[in-house]
Amino acid sequence: MPSSRSAEAPASTRRRVTRADDPCRRLDGVGPKLAERLAALGIECVGDVLLHRPLRYEDRSVVTPVAALVMNRAALAVVRVDAAEIRHGRRRSLLVSCSDGDARLWLRFFHFAPAQQARFAPGVWVRVFGEPRAGVYGVEMVHPEYQIVADAAAGHAIEPELRPIYPTASGVSQKRLFDMTGQALALLDTPGFWPEALPADLVTGFDVRESAAALRRIHRPGPADDTAALVAGSHPAVARLAFEELLGHQLGLRSRRRRVKAENAPPLGDAGRGLAPLFAQLGFEPTAAQRRVIGEMLADMALRHPMLRLIQGDVGSGKTVVAAAAVLTAVENGWQAAFMAPTELLAEQHAASLARWLEPLGVPVWLVTGKRRRDDALVATIDAGTPGVAVGTHALFQEALTFGRLGLCVVDEQHRFGVNQRLALRNKADRGGLTAHQLIMTATPIPRTLAMSAYADLDTSVIDELPPGRTPVVTVAVPNTRRDEVIERIGRAVAAGRQVYWVCTLIETSEKLEAQAAEAAAEALSTSLDGVRVTLAHGRMKAEAKARAMSAFKEGRIDVLVATTVIEVGVDVPNASLMIIENAERLGLAQLHQLRGRVGRGSVDSHCVLLYQPPLSETARRRLSALRETTDGFAIARADLELRGPGEVLGTRQTGAAAFRVADLLRDAALAERALAVADDVLVYHPREAERLIERWAGARDGYARV
Secondary structure (H helix, E strand, C coil), X not given: CCCCCCCCXXXXXXXXXXXXXXXXXXXXXXXXXXXXXXXXXXXXXXXXXXXXXXXXXXXCCCECCHHHXXXXXXXXXXXXXXXXXXXXXXXXXXXXEEECCCCEEEEEECCCCHHHHHHCCCCCEEEEXXXXXXXXXXXXXXXXXXXXXXXXXXXXXXXXXXXXXXXCCCCCCHHHHHHHHHHHHHHHHCCCCCCCCCCHHHXXXXXXXXXXXXHHHHHCCXXXXXXXXXXXXXXXXXXXXXXXXHHHHHHHHHHHHHHHHCCECCCCCCCCCCCHHHHHHHCCCCCHHHHHHHHHHHHHHCCCCCCEEEEEECXXXXXXXXXXXXXXXXXXXXXXXXXXXXXXXXXXXXXHHHHHHHHXXXXXXXXXXXXXXXXXXHHHHHHCCCCCEEEECHHHHCCCCCCCCEEEEEECCHHHCCHHHHHHHHHXXXXXXXXXXXXXXXXXCCCHHHHHHHCCCCEEEEECCCCCCCCCEEEEEEEHHHHHHHHHHHHHHHHCCCEEEEECCCCCCCHHHHHHHHHHHHHHHHHHCCCCCEEEECCCCCHHHHHHHHHHHHCXXXXXXXXXXXXXXXXXXXXXXXXXXXXXXXXXXXXXXXXXXXXXXXXXXXXXXXXXXXXXXXHHHHHHHHHHHCCCHHHHHHHHHHHHCHHHHCCHHHHCCCCCCCCCCCCCHHHHXXXXXXHHHHHHHCHHHHHHHHHHHCCHHHCCCCC
16 A cells, blocks of 8 residues: 655656646556546646645554454455456456455456566555445455555554545546555655745645645645544644635635726716606605616626626515616616526516616616527517517627617526626627626525625625515425315415416426326316316427416416426516415425515415425435524525535535535635635735635636636
8 A cells, every 4th residue: 555655756747847737647657548537527737635624534443354344344364365367257356365363355357468467476464444344255446446565564564544445436446546645745845847826925824834734734634643633624724725725715715896897888877867766666765775786787887897796686676677777777877787587587577677667767678588480680680789678598708699779787687697608698789898797696695705796797686675564474394295185275365366376396397297296186176176276387399389378377367387496586476375385395495485485475464384295305305404593595595504514505516606625615604704805905016926825726617717
């Protein structure tokens, strides 16, 4: 077995690797196929090898007698070879019979070379590490790690060793990762390979001051190191690197913001009419919070530099009205707006709302989605720069569509889009040296530290007030065994003149299967509830049929709308007072909260029933409990953060936004606050270190150098 100490790098490696951003293929033993597999782990350069943290550590300092081995528990043993022969069963294997003098151990290899068989000559002593299991002839280890030693004494004369166990992928062995980290660690002493990146005044307060020393502790801990703390992330070595990563990520975002803010944008000020006609068109008075946020937004848009603003608002807080104010301002100044939504249905609903409010004011509203047949006349109109707003999905930033005069980009439900996706839309405005203003919206409240860490390139506004007349929604969780009671409750609600949502969910992300589930539920409800009008809405329906179903429900001509999660956002029916979410245990907190927000929009008491299939997992139980206990979006977001972690809450796994390799925004909240506090000073007073930190921790993979 390889030594736990990082030996001097082979001469070939020293010649070929001089920088941490050199490709990992320059390490000994890494060929094209392995490099491709390593890329799946996020390992592309030599520096990535060092930032690939172990999951756990194995103690290889204790030799266990064969007789004392515990099945399925990895252990170290020292044995003498009695015989080695090839066995032909269902699979050809090399079987090595060994003993430590008191008990017998069999070593089995399915993949082996003739030279390997020759090494296991009778009388040879071997130190083996593996997981014992019950074999055909007795206790055996399959493909153990092994090392030939001189004799029994040499086998027992081992140094204390803690072996790191890394996250891995198909075709990438632990032995290979251990060897690669050994080569990379040896390179830390090479001048210029891993220069210190933190300014000297920021290193104080850390028990491990040098990042190179922190890396050595993480990959090759000594016997006195607290491995539990290394795994949990509370060890000083992890904290040192986590702070550096958080700061590097923060600097990358702020550096990008500075570059974008240095660009020119069209000043979109008051064009004369102002917003009074829009407010009159709404049929209701905007809340004080909406007016405040609109004021912040319009102040940004009036400048000659791009607005970069994130608007957070809970379900039903009226973000679309704020967006409509921005769109009207852009169009009245003679510019175009693009309004991007993550789903076809949401795009259709936004287009309908904007058309209802803005078209009477002379603002054209165009719907552009992937499912719609290409409209050459519309494409030409948008390309010509005709003032108006194009509402759509990803289709808005496809090459076939060009904007002649794009002044404003609105992105709804931002966590479903990656940074590069919204930048692709903004870049369509790059004509005549001008770039578009950006307005990003989310109905998923984000805790402050998380928001500032993930969206430091954006100013943030919060709509922290719901429109008057909204009633709190009472939420209950009910097992599927009481399904008949839930259906009876629907009958009572309809008899009282109320309307009901029934939402179907499936584990599979298949529109076809979800549609089938919704159709089955609608049929069952129609059969069970005599005289109750039931209709369907799901993603596989044609847009016209879906719109008819939604309109009928909104106009009160339908009592129960059975739908998939397509109705998560955008449907506003004040008379709907009961929401049933089937298989609620399968959804995340944020999505459940969004769905629940479809009710409680009127003055009557409203209820949400979480219909679940028992038994519940501990995570599902905590999720449903959190939803029952509060309707506060920020409290829901905090609970979601604790349950799923920052990566899932931000949507980074789906959208390709930056993922942290050492830091954890929940665990390292205090370090994140410190990084937030010093980031601007580092950019101003330590530009060389700032560039080094960005390159190391953010770099090209997140696009900071390109935007």
